[in-house]
Amino acid sequence: MCRPQVVAAYPISPQTHIVEALSDLVRTGELAQCEYLTVESEFAAMSACIGASAVGARAYTASASQGLLFMAEAVFNASGLGLPIVMTVANRAIGAPINIWNDHSDAMALRDAGWIQLYAADVQEATDLHLQAFVVAERTSLPVMVCMDGFVLTHAVEEVDLPEQEQVDAFVPPFVPQQLLDPDDPVTIGAMVGPEAFTEVRYLMQQRMDTAIGTVAEVAHDFREAFGRSSGGLxxxxxxxxxxxxxxxxxxxxxxxxxxxxxxxxxxxxxxxxxxxxxxxxxxxxxxxxxxxxxxxxxxxxxxxxxxxxxxxxxxxxxxxxxxxxxxxxxxxxxxxxxxxxxxxxxxxxxxxxxxxxxxxxxxxxxxxxxxxxxxx
Amino acid sequence: MTSTRETRLYQVGTFAAGNRLLDLEDRSVQAHPDRTNAITSGHRACRGCGEALGARFVLDAAVRAAGGDLVTANATGCLEVFSTPYPESSWQVPWLHSLFGNAPAVASGMAAGLRAQGRATRVVGQAGDGGTVDIGFGCLSGMFERNDDVLFVCYDNQGYMNTGVQRSGATPPAARTATTSTAGDVPGNPFGQGKSAPLIAMAHEIPYVATATVADLRDLEDKVTRAMEHHGARYLHVLVPCPLGWAADPSDTVRLARLATESGLFPLFEAEHGEVTGVTPIRHRVPVDDYLRLQGRYAHLFGEPGRPDLVARLQAGADRNIARFGLLEEGGDRP
Amino acid sequence: MFNVRFHGRGGQGVVTAAEMLSVAAFDCGLHAQAFPTFGSERTGAPVTSYCRVDDRPIRFHEPIEEPQAIVVQDPTLLHAVPVLAGVQPSSYVLLNTSRELSLAGVPDGDRVAPDRLVTLAATDLAREVLGRPVPNTALLGALAALTGVVPLEAVLVAIRQRFAGPVAEANVELAVRAHASVAHDSMGTVRAMGPARAGGTVGGRA
CATH class of the missing domain: 3.40.50.920 (Rossmann fold)
Structure with a gap:
């Protein structure tokens, strides 16, 4: 519904049916102008999202647990580069012992990764948060994790009020990147920064995160106005x-x-x-x-x-x-x-x-x- | 139709000397005053850096082939470090550095993102040998097997030079590095290890694979141009001598690259869809000694008493390459 | 709130059964929630799924421990997993079997009220109607008849939403026949039949 342009994902329980469904949507053309990349690892999934986002495409992935840790390096990189990627985390425990079921160890392990983290209380909110996540991400140029409890929510069938596509399109406008790799106006993204400026770059990240508190609240407010339903927020x-x-x-x-x-x-x-x-x-x-x-x-x-x-x-x-x-x-x-x-x-x-x-x-x-x-x- | 085409002006082993005699369209990319200068002067590479030379020729040729419409993804490594000391950048092309091991996947994502937007912009990914054959290999293989529309270039200096010359999966046998010292029975990097990334790339049956060096820069430009004529996954493996890591004289960079090919240690070839389509014959074959003796990383092979047995094993490797790729053209000189 | 727990093995449509029941409940204007517990996704492994139906929104997420109805899609599970755990005197137990079956020796079997236990040869019926031994839609039809938690029509809507074309219609026929055999045996309306249903075997080979 949020019209991602690149979906790159690697299967892991309990995320699989999310990406299976997206793959189908891309193949049938229901999700138009979208490329689905069947990458070889979660590390590649997040990396592909980084590349896609940097050329101005709305990028999305989903993962959980070991997968989230496997992509951890790229997770930090995405926020450092200020790329507004949205990722669903189907929260799952981290081994050893290996365990495929729900807890929050995975997302909590990445709480300092510089991503906005939103947690869904039920399936309706998980749906709504995805709409809000793209808006928050693109408004702040920060990546957003939408965390939903593995199996408990990811595999639950509950009544969900699915908004109309036109409503979603009005709420989630087309992606306008705040930085872009453009051959007509070449920029260097991801330069090496030494002690003389690294602190300042990190300071700006913190400042942007502080601003994001307001944005999360504001977007939830806008959502309530648009859909008549209270969802998300702080x-x-x-x-x-x-x-x-x-x-x-x-x-x-x-x-x-x-x-x-x-x-x-x-x-x-x-x-x-x-x-x-x-x-x-x-x-x-x-x-x-x-x-x-x-x-x-x-x-x-x-x-x-x-x-x-x-x-x-x-x-x-x-x-x-x-x-x-x-x-x-x-x-x-x-x-x-x-x-x-x-x-x-x-x-x-x-x-x-x-x-x-x-x-x-x-x-x-x-x-x-x-x-x-x-x-x- | 000019007679210059028939004239083989082997001055420094390339067509460089004949450049001004060629038709405009046959001249090198670097001969054009309006070349991109993708990586412009002022960067922090060492004297005699093969990678800086290779990257400029590769990217300028790629940008020309792409009509100026090109973006690049760069792995962590020397190339990234020496070109972008914040707040400066040598890059005159859109350039992104993400991580060490993910440049092929970032490039895949770029290609997907551009395609989704209906843009024809081309994508080049680049990394050193560590970022390509070691830490980035999973992502590279994934990009190959999906046949993503990316030209990936490996600048192979045969080790982790950025971090102080440690062994990589591309370090040749017997070479001394900081993690393969000359202590022990078999000094330097062990025999029987390492991998050939170009041959593995070919096993993916991708549209185009080629090897090149900074000794024959026209050949390098030609291969980039040919690679850009294809779509899908393409791989270019460029040997770029590193004076620091190889303990060689900075003025010997191009000479070393040429000796690597002329000894047979680094075969030059092209392949399409998994089949070798062409090799660059060795015009003047040299023994591996000529190549090895110029490099301090092999010094332990030549002192007193030296290790002629190991030199012979390296020669045998070169001979096998020559036989495998048919590198000796009819009447080629023999050592 | 009406809580149904389904037990079966991977490949028998256990998860789908709970989901279809929840869809049937939505169709009736009720609130519903369906969810599974997975071991690992292997064919033949024991799988449990749950469906809650209520006339007010369901706010919590936890497994059903005191079900009003238990559907056992595979009788070999009776001695393998605690399928009857938490059974109440008023709980319905719907067993898929083509044999005379005793709950003697089954954990908590003595807590099942005899008049609430119904068996149905759902696999045989499915093989006959679908040509495949997938008993879930038959059991849903029977469950509708047995408990009245949702009407048969709603089950059929859910089946048609889940499947398409001839597969949907074959499953509809299967559910209708299973429903009829239970409803017919009960000799009452669906709503009223629950307690009146005497323990016995209906449908297929008795």
């Missing part, structure tokens, strides 16, 4: 007013979080939930504003930094550093383990009752029996 709060205890999530757990909040409210627990749609750039002000009234915040994420603990939790804590808010950090749903409402409810109840200490990472769903059988106590 963060989304649910029953945050008077919320004492707030559950912060990103990705497909968001829906379960709202269910749990409703249940807890019925029990008289003043719970609320905040969904982070935009993780990079970090929407510091929006997070701070949304959580300022809370007394306790629990961050539940599907990845963690081995040797340190919470990833998103650190950012949340940092945003609230001078506020009297307790931040509890939890991880769950690793390697495809479902995050159940019952687990989430137990977590939030525990936090609301001040039963979970801060300063350590809580595992939502550890199978203690399995650990015991492995001789771990």
């Amino acid at each position: 963060v989304r709060g649910y029953r945050l007013e008077d919320a004492d205890t707030v559950l912060v999530t990103l990705g497909s757990v968001a829906g379960a979080a709202t269910e749990v909040v409703d249940e807890l409210r019925e029990q008289g627990i003043a719970a609320g939930t905040l969904t982070l749609t935009c993780f990079r750039p970090w929407p510091d002000e929006a997070v701070r504003e949304a959580l300022a009234g809370a007394r306790r915040v629990v961050v539940l994420e599907r990845a963690f930094s081995v040797g340190r603990g919470s990833i998103v939790g650190q950012d949340v804590r940092d945003s609230l550093h001078d506020l009297p808010v307790t931040v509890v950090e939890a991880v769950g749903g690793l390697g495809g383990r479902p995050v159940r409402r019952s687990d989430v409810r137990r977590l939030v109840e525990g936090v609301a009752a001040d039963l979970l200490p801060t300063g350590r990472l809580h595992f939502l769903d550890l199978d203690h029996a399995l650990l015991a059988s492995a001789g771990v106590r």
Whole structure:
């Protein structure tokens, strides 16, 4: 719908059916003026997107997990060159042990790659975020990852309101590159930069990322105006007013979080939930504003930094550093383990009752029996 | 029809001397005052750099063949480093450097992006031997097998010169590098290793494969021009001596390139769709010694006591190339 | 909310079955969600898929642990994977088999209400109608009759949306025949038949 001109992709579960469908669309001509490259690796996929984007073509790829790591060098390069590539990340765990199922270790490993990272809560939002991603990318000349939980969302059939092509065309205008390899006006892109200017180049990247916070919000606003549906943006709060205890999530757990909040409210627990749609750039002000009234915040994420603990939790804590808010950090749903409402409810109840200490990472769903059988106590 | 065509003016082994006697269209690209100067003066290459020389001839010829409508993708390496010290650039063509190992894939993406936009702009990818035969080889093979519309040029100086002369998959046997020292029973790079990227390119049955050197620059220009007449994946492997890495005199760059071909160590040939279509015969065959002795990287073969056995093995390799490609034209001189 | 869990083996259209049921539910103006759990994509490997149907939007994503209906597309799974896990006294169990089958010894088999267990020789029926042993559309027809979660017409719409031409029509015929055999045996309307259906074998070779 967003009329990419070059799609370069390498198959990896659970991304395959996305690129299979795109290949069909290109072959049947339904997706016109588009070239589909069956590249030999994810590294080549991102590299081809870099080349395509540099000659002024709208470039798209999709990957996950090991594939994302395999292309990592080119991922950093794309943002360094300021090329507005859009990539779907069908979030999947990283081995070893090899695991094809969902968690966020892959995208989180590339959180410092200089890409905008948007996380979809459901299939509708995943659809909408792709439209927004192309607009954000091309307006900021920064690449964007649209992260959607592998299998949980990528293989889910849900009702989706698919916008009309004319609406999409109006929302996603043709790509006008901010830098272009043009034989009539030759430029050098990707020159070697030494200590005398490297810091400044990186500073400008940071500045552009800061600006992108506004762009992400602005494009979500425009989307709501155009399609009459609230989708994307920086963060989304649910029953945050008077919320004492707030559950912060990103990705497909968001829906379960709202269910749990409703249940807890019925029990008289003043719970609320905040969904982070935009993780990079970090929407510091929006997070701070949304959580300022809370007394306790629990961050539940599907990845963690081995040797340190919470990833998103650190950012949340940092945003609230001078506020009297307790931040509890939890991880769950690793390697495809479902995050159940019952687990989430137990977590939030525990936090609301001040039963979970801060300063350590809580595992939502550890199978203690399995650990015991492995001789771990 | 001019008589000059019949006149073989072998002055420095090329047609350079006869250039002014040729018809306008037969003159070298570099002879035209309006040549592109794709890589212009002021770059930071070493004295006697074969790669800088090769790249200028290749790109100027390619730009002329493309009618000025051309973009380039460049791998990390000497060529990239010496040509674009920010905020300066030697490139007068649209030029992109992404990474070390991905130049063929970047070029593929460029070709796809241009085709999607309905533009006829041509694409040239370029890398040194490390970026081509080692770290970029997966991307190169992928570009070949998809037959993407890219001319990829390898400037082969037989090692990682940019990082201080380490061995690559294109380093020849017995050569000393920083990672194949002269210590041990078989000093220098081991025999029986390495690969021939042109032959592997041919195995993809792509439209055009050729080898060339900076000794015969008219031949190099001709091959670029011929490559640009084809569409699809094309590969040009250019031997570019490196005075630093080869420990040779900067003034010997062109001489070394010529000796590499005339000894049979670096055969010059062209192939289309996997079949050899032409070879450049050796006009004055020389023993490999003549080539090796000019280079410090082979010095350990010639001192006292030296390693005549290894020189003989290198000679045997050259002989095999000569036999395989039929490099000795009728009546060619023999050493 | 009505939760259906499908068990089968790779190649039997388990994932497609759940997806078609969700499409049928959309067609009725209901909200639905379908999703699979994959091991690896090998033919013959056990595959589970899920479909939730509700009259309000479904906000969460988690596997179905207490299904209102379980469809077992391959009876050899009964002793291989916990197909009956979470079965409720009111849960329907639709088994594809051409044999007399006892749940004795099947984990949680004793928790299945006898009057909620129905068997259908869906593979035989599929072989007869489609010429291929793919039982999923037959089971969907039967499931519609058994549970009334969606009407047969909606299943047919979903089949026609999924397949084209003669394949679609053959699958429609298969679903209609499977539906009729269950509905006929129940001797009641689709909506009402659920609890009235006595345990027994319908369709194909008994």
